[in-house]
Each structure stands twice: as C-alpha cells, then as structure tokens.
Amino acid sequence: MMNDAEVRAHVYDVTMRGGRPPLIAELDAPAAEIVESLRRLAAGRVLVLQRDSDEILMAAPFSAVATPFVVESGGVEYFGNCIWDALGIPAMLHRDAEIRTSCGDCGTSMTVRVENGVAKGDGLLHFAIPAREWWNDIVFT
Amino acid sequence: MLYFRSEEHIDRWCGTWKLDRGGMMALDQGWRLAVAWFGADRRAPEWRRRTVDEVEQLFGEIGLTSPFWSLR
Numbered sequence: 620m621m622n623d624a625e626v627r628a629h630v631y632d633v634t635m636r637g638g639r640p641p642l643i644a645e646l647d648a649p650a651a652e653i654v655e656s657l658r659r660l661a662a663g664r665v666l667v668l669q670r671d672s673d674e675i676l677m678a679a680p681f682s683a684v685a686t687p688f689v690v691e692s693g694g695v696e697y698f699g700n701c702i703w704d705a706l707g708i709p710a711m712l713h714r715d716a717e718i719r720t721s722c723g724d725c726g727t728s729m730t731v732r733v734e735n736g737v738a739k740g741d742g743l744l745h746f747a748i749p750a751r752e753w754w755n756d757i758v759f760t
Numbered sequence: 761m762l763y764f765r766s767e768e769h770i771d772r773w774c775g776t777w778k779l780d781r782g783g784m785m786a787l788d789q790g791w792r793l794a795v796a797w798f799g800a801d802r803r804a805p806e807w808r809r810r811t812v813d814e815v816e817q818l819f820g821e822i823g824l825t826s827p828f829w830s831l832r
Contacts, residue, residue: 628803635803664809665802680798701761706791707798723762724769724776731763731787738791742763745770746783750819750829760761 621648626656627665630678635712638695640666640675640683667757676758680707692716701760702744709733783828793822 621629626646633641646653654673660666667677675683677700682688688699690708692715699705702720709716718731723745731740753760764770767784774781785793796818800807810818812831819829 624805624807627807628805631802680794702763703761703790703794703797706794710791710794710798711802713799720763722765722769724764724773727765729763729765733791738787740787742765742787743767743770744761744785744787744790745764745773745781746761746785746828747774747777747779748782749827750783750815751831 620652621646621656623656623659626653627660630666630675634678634681634697636695638681638697640678640681642674664754664757680704680711687720689719690716691719703746706731706733706738783824783826785824789822793824796822 626648629646630640633645643650643653643657657666657668657673657675661668666675667679668674669676669683677683680699680703682698682700682704684698686698686700688702688705690697690699690705692709692712697708699708699718702718705718705720715735716733718733718740720729720731721727722729722742729740729742731738731742733739748760762773764773770781770784815831819825
C-alpha cells in the first residue's frame with residue numbers, strides 16, 4: 620500500500636518522464652486506495668481532480684488534458700495549465716524547453732524558449748484573479 | 761494566467777471579459793516566479809506546500825508586493 624507521499628511521488632515521476640499524469644488504472648495499487656489518496660492530495664491542494672471521475676486533472680504545473688500551453692522538452696510533449704505553469708514545467712524539469720501558445724486576446728501564435736536557465740520571448744503575463752482568490756475556482760484561475 | 765503580445769492586448773482582453781486589469785509581469789519576472797515556485801522536486805518525501813507566510817515572502821522576493829498578491 621502506498622502512502623500519500625508515495626502516490627504523489629509516483630504521479631510526478633510518471634508525469635515528468637512521460638508528459639501526462641497517470642490514470643488511476645495506471646497506478647500500481649487497488650483503485651479504491653488510490654482514489655482515497657488522490658482525494659486527500661486534492662483536499663490538500665497538491666492535485667486537482669476531474670470533477671466527476673476522480674482522475675487527475677492537474678498535477679501542477681502539468682495538465683492531464685490538452686491545453687493551449689504546449690511545452691516540448693527532452694523530446695516529450697507536456698501541457699501546462701496556464702502560462703505560469705507552462706514556465707513551471709522547464710523549471711521543474713531543470714531542462715531547456717519550447718513553449719508554444721498564443722496571445723490570450725487575439726490568438727496570434729507565440730513562442731517562449733527556455734535555454735540554459737533563461738526564458739526568451741517578448742510577451743507579457745497577466746493574472747486576472749487576485750492571489751487570495753485563486754483556489755475559489757482553480758480551473759478558471 | 762494567460763500570455764499576451766502587449767499591454768494593449770491585455771486591456772482589450774480585460775474589456776472583453778469586463779474585468780479590471782490584474783497582475784501583469786514581464787516574461788523574465790514570470791520565469792523567476794516559476795523557478796521559485798516549481799523548482800523543488802515534488803517527488804521528494806519531504807516536499808510540502810508553502811505556508812501563507814512563505815508564499816508572501818517568495819512574492820516579495822520576486823517584487824510582487826501590491827495588494828493583488830496578498831493572500832490575506
């Protein structure tokens with residue numbers, strides 16, 4: 620039986636190596652135990668679960684579902700939950716990366732390159748929700 | 761948190777969604793925030809989320825000191 624720290628470690632290990640958080644069925648433990656652990660980790664704001672399935676939606680900075688923040692690093696494709704998370708992926712991997720996204724307003728293609736610990740690009744980040752309200756609706760945030 | 765080509769595009773997006781402008785930062789500041797926030801290895805047994813005090817200290821170190829970044 621895995622404890623919550625071990626489940627967290629396994630989720631991040633799978634995600635960092637393969638690009639996507641694992642499904643419940645891909646975690647090597649009885650599903651009921653895994654679901655209970657995932658729910659505790661979500662209650663502790665370590666993970667965000669999909670609303671009706673208990674599957675992982677976010678293991679920040681990674682998204683389990685496709686988003687407009689595509690991050691390629693080391694030959695693996697990842698999805699960030701937002702531009703901050705997209706930057707967080709090379710920060711967590713400690714690797715160079717290319718982030719492919721688009722302007723939130725007009726949809727024009729935009730790219731950020733992270734090389735040797737420096738982020739290169741000419742856009743601006745915008746956080747619409749004040750920090751104290753982020754977890755009121757983390758999916759919207 | 762979205763990425764924009766310029767302040768003009770941020771203001772237009774805020775107008776479309778009828779939102780006040782929130783927290784804006786240059787890419788370099790956003791990168792420093794990402795490194796500080798996500799640089800730790802979440803596979804490590806000792807990893808834990810930051811306390812409110814720790815987050816506020818981190819925001820201060822990055823230069824995010826306006827009320828928008830307050831957690832209280």
